[in-house]
Amino acid sequence: MTRIITCASLAVLTVGSLCAQSPAAPPVFDVASIKPSAPDARGTSLMLQPPNGLRITNAPLRMLITFAYDIRDFQLSGGPGWIGSDRYDILAKAERSAVNDNVPDDPRKMTDAQRTNKQQEMRERMRGLLAERFQLTIHRETKEAPVYALVVAKSGFKIQPAKEVEGGPQGMRMNRGELTSMMAPLSMLATTLSNQLGRPVIDKTELKGKYDFKLQWTPDAGPGVDPLKQLPPGVEAPPPPSADGPTIFTALQEQLGLRLESQKGPVETIVIDRVERPSEN
DSSP: OOOOOOOSOSSSOBTTBSSOOOOOOOOOOSEEEEEEOOTTOOOOEEEEETTTEEEEEEEEHHHHHHHHHTOOGGGEEOSOTHHHHOEEEEEEEOOOOGGGTTSOSSGGGSOHHHHHHHHHHHHHHHHHHHHHHSOOEEEEEEEEEEEEEEEEOTTOOOOOBOOOOTTOOOEEEEETTEEEEEEEEHHHHHHHHHHHHTSOEEEOSOOOOEEEEEEEOOOOSOSSOOGGGGOOTTOOOOOOOOTTSOOHHHHIIIIISEEEEEEEEEEEEEEEEEOOOOOOO
16 A cells, blocks of 8 residues: 655745654554465464564464454453464565664564564564554553552572573463463563462562563462464473472472462453454465
């Protein structure tokens, strides 16, 4: 689509400007293929395709919306049942822009700011794709709801900051009853705990470092996400955790020196107003 912007009057010009500048258009994908996943597909993946691409495999629309708006599943309401059952394979690409010229393609070689900007850019592109191809429209609501505050336990924080290695792995890996952190900030731990506990977790530790650790607990049948449902084909499930192990609350205190406090706080919710199955490619 080509957008033509004209000035109200070309008769009066000022030095350095012909007309008032319009806000920059949000980034979008130039091309995108959306297909229903194979009925026997296993595992779900969402992978960046440098420099400006995204490959998604066997993902429900509900997951795509939570990614696009950077929310947890419990913060999404409305919509028909098929947004959680129908699954899609998506390959989307955008041309490299001048803004990306000095940004490495490998996320491991990006600075924290570059990585954050890239993630935000991809979320914006996904929002545009959902609006165009799924006719998605939403509105936001904020209400007081139960939350957890992640704070340092009285016994003190038990982990030393990780030594950063250029090009080393960064992030968190989740198995049933086990979470492994690789040079990840505690804000990422809070996000991961939100998914597991089905309630917003707010990082109030004021600790800004990056940390390596392994957290192990015995999961219960709560509302959290079971990572084993998302195992890729050919990957065997790890052995189940010990039935007499600690809860995640106890494990946080004993192993990391952190504690979850139950509080009330504002929780933003995305409400689906309209959505349709995707248009043809």
